[in-house]
Amino acid sequence: MCGIAGIIYRDGTHDVGVEMTRMLQSMKHRGPDSTGYALYGATADGGYVMRYKLADANDRRGFEFAERLERCRLEVEARLGELGAQISSAERETEYAFRLAFRFEGDLKSVADYVEDVPNCEVLSLGRSLEIVKDLGDAESVATQYHLADFVGTHAIGHVRMATESDVDISGAHPYWAYPFSDVAVVHNGQLTNYWQWKRRLERAGHRFQSMCDSEIIAVYLAEKMSGGASLEDAMHDSLDDLDGVFTYIAVSADALGVAKDEMAAKPLVLYEGDDLVALASEEIAIRAIIDREIETYDPYEREVLVWQR
Amino acid sequence: MATVGESRVTYDARGLAEPDAEAPRIAEIDGEKAVFDAKELSTRQINLELRRVLYESGVTDVTVLNPGAKHSLGVGILTRCRITFGGSLGYFGLGLIDGPEVHVKGRVGWSACENMMSGVVVIDSNAGSLTGAAIRGGDLVVKGKVGARTGIDQKGGTIIVLGDAGSMTGFMMQRGRMIICGDVGHGLGDSMYEGTIYVAGKVKSLGIDCVPGEWTDADTELVERKFRIYGLGSPPELQKFVCGKQLYNYDTLEPSERKLVI
Numbered sequence: 343m344c345g346i347a348g349i350i351y352r353d354g355t356h357d358v359g360v361e362m363t364r365m366l367q368s369m370k371h372r373g374p375d376s377t378g379y380a381l382y383g384a385t386a387d388g389g390y391v392m393r394y395k396l397a398d399a400n401d402r403r404g405f406e407f408a409e410r411l412e413r414c415r416l417e418v419e420a421r422l423g424e425l426g427a428q429i430s431s432a433e434r435e436t437e438y439a440f441r442l443a444f445r446f447e448g449d450l451k452s453v454a455d456y457v458e459d460v461p462n463c464e465v466l467s468l469g470r471s472l473e474i475v476k477d478l479g480d481a482e483s484v485a486t487q488y489h490l491a492d493f494v495g496t497h498a499i500g501h502v503r504m505a506t507e508s509d510v511d512i513s514g515a516h517p518y519w520a521y522p523f524s525d526v527a528v529v530h531n532g533q534l535t536n537y538w539q540w541k542r543r544l545e546r547a548g549h550r551f552q553s554m555c556d557s558e559i560i561a562v563y564l565a566e567k568m569s570g571g572a573s574l575e576d577a578m579h580d581s582l583d584d585l586d587g588v589f590t591y592i593a594v595s596a597d598a599l600g601v602a603k604d605e606m607a608a609k610p611l612v613l614y615e616g617d618d619l620v621a622l623a624s625e626e627i628a629i630r631a632i633i634d635r636e637i638e639t640y641d642p643y644e645r646e647v648l649v650w651q652r
Numbered sequence: 653m654a655t656v657g658e659s660r661v662t663y664d665a666r667g668l669a670e671p672d673a674e675a676p677r678i679a680e681i682d683g684e685k686a687v688f689d690a691k692e693l694s695t696r697q698i699n700l701e702l703r704r705v706l707y708e709s710g711v712t713d714v715t716v717l718n719p720g721a722k723h724s725l726g727v728g729i730l731t732r733c734r735i736t737f738g739g740s741l742g743y744f745g746l747g748l749i750d751g752p753e754v755h756v757k758g759r760v761g762w763s764a765c766e767n768m769m770s771g772v773v774v775i776d777s778n779a780g781s782l783t784g785a786a787i788r789g790g791d792l793v794v795k796g797k798v799g800a801r802t803g804i805d806q807k808g809g810t811i812i813v814l815g816d817a818g819s820m821t822g823f824m825m826q827r828g829r830m831i832i833c834g835d836v837g838h839g840l841g842d843s844m845y846e847g848t849i850y851v852a853g854k855v856k857s858l859g860i861d862c863v864p865g866e867w868t869d870a871d872t873e874l875v876e877r878k879f880r881i882y883g884l885g886s887p888p889e890l891q892k893f894v895c896g897k898q899l900y901n902y903d904t905l906e907p908s909e910r911k912l913v914i
Contacts, residue, residue: 463719480680607781607800607818610743610762626721626761636739636758640778641799644819644837 343504345372346529347623348592350497350599350650359493365628366500372624373502376515377484378476380527380594383495389445391473393466397438398511399478405556411438417460434490451522464552469525471596477516496652497599499592500531513553520565525596530557531624532589532609560591570602575649578602582645600649607644614639620650675700686711698725698904706733746773765792784811793882803830812878822849833888844895852888863895
């Protein structure tokens with residue numbers, strides 16, 4: 343069991359950091375191991391935002407741990423410089439997690455690959471407006487750690503994880519960035535039974551995987567489809583035939599949010615479509631955590647793909 | 653006070669939520685009627701207050717305002733009474749009830765009325781998957797649409813849905829009746845043993861051993877009576893589906909019935 347949530351406003355920017363925290367905290371019982379957010383803020387002025395980590399929350403702190411992190415941080419920034427990126431801001435979010443804003447003209451995959459070549463570096467997200475934040479603990483503790491109360495944006499998805507088949511660490515936490523595709527992320531509740539087949543297929547196509555979590559497949563699968571010219575919605579429709587198992591997942595891009603359910607509709611999702619926003623979550627209490635009134639909600643059916651554009 | 657969405661719910665060694673919670677005693681009681689606002693209460697507090705007024709205060713008609721889609725509300729009420737929820741319930745609402753007449757002025761999440769024994773539940777809006785799972789008796793009326801596996805393992809009673817139903821509706825149904833006025837998804841009545849399913853709309857596909865049944869006057873009488881009781885207007889034209897009895901051939905008698913036969 344995990345909990346997933348999404349919110350997209352039809353217009354303007356809103357306190358999506360606070361709202362997603364409320365939604366995820368109300369579903370804490372569905373997944374106490376880790377919490378993650380994919381938040382879409384104001385588009386960087388012609389530039390990119392990259393979130394990355396250099397260690398995990400529960401890594402053993404050996405000798406010179408802090409010094410190693412600092413060396414790696416400087417190496418990441420140096421490598422971006424080598425590729426021609428102009429860094430406009432660099433922030434340390436936690437001891438091991440960082441946020442960089444930079445201008446860059448070129449291939450994003452080369453950036454991600456070269457940066458991830460730095461020891462223990464994992465790019466959590468890379469995009470014009472996408473920022474993925476994930477860590478161990480519940481929503482309130484992650485939001486406090488990463489100052490998400492200040493995050494203003496247009497849409498967001500989130501995930502509370504109850505780890506079943508892979509480690510409790512940040513790499514195993516959702517959301518997953520659709521490496522190397524800009525601004526696309528996924529959260530998933532369920533289990534994919536043809537994980538290894540797709541992992542091998544996508545690795546042969548040149549994609550990298552940072553975790554042993556089956557959900558990472560969905561993000562990379564969508565990226566592969568979209569890099570071939572498919573829209574997010576088309577890629578999600580294809581996934582219903584290609585992915586095997588039980589799943590409900592939410593995928594987001596810079597201007598859209600969509601949900602897909604497998605043909606057994608075995609994983610829950612409750613949906614509210616209002617005039618100003620669309621909110622969806624594994625449980626209605628998550629939606630009611632941000633909309634404090636009686637609302638009309640429903641469950642999407644099996645093999646359904648629904649996408650909302652901004 | 654423990655509330656949904658905050659980190660103040662306590663658990664004991666057995667995993668019992670809020671083991672020390674007590675009924676908040678906030679209901680306004682007027683003779684046999686009572687009303688209380690659940691907005692600031694936890695699930696356990698709401699259920700404790702509901703039980704207090706129904707079992708200890710001589711109340712037979714209680715209204716719960718602002719249930720806020722919290723889970724497991726109104727479960728295990730085993731007395732004849734009238735309960736009105738002034739909003740939506742979360743998952744596992746009204747499970748294991750035996751006797752109440754319940755009106756939900758909103759929606760109910762997954763597993764509404766699971767294992768209901770008797771009574772009446774009317775839901776004004778939609779309900780999630782597994783609605784009426786394993787119900788043994790009573791009437792469950794959903795005025796909106798329902799999710800997948802509605803009436804799974806149904807052992808009695810009647811489920812009426814005015815809207816659509818999802819896949820595997822009536823999966824492993826064993827007894828009772830189901831009336832779906834909208835469309836239904838794939839696998840209708842899959843592996844059903846007994847019981848009757850009526851569908852007005854399109855059926856995406858029939859499940860294993862579910863076959864069209866012959867319409868009788870008893871079917872007309874049942875459907876018209878149920879629609880009349882709940883003020884649902886004229887029933888639509890329905891198709892009847894039953895078990896083909898090619899897959900399983902279990903004895904359908906209850907133990908008490910078998911004794912009579914023997």
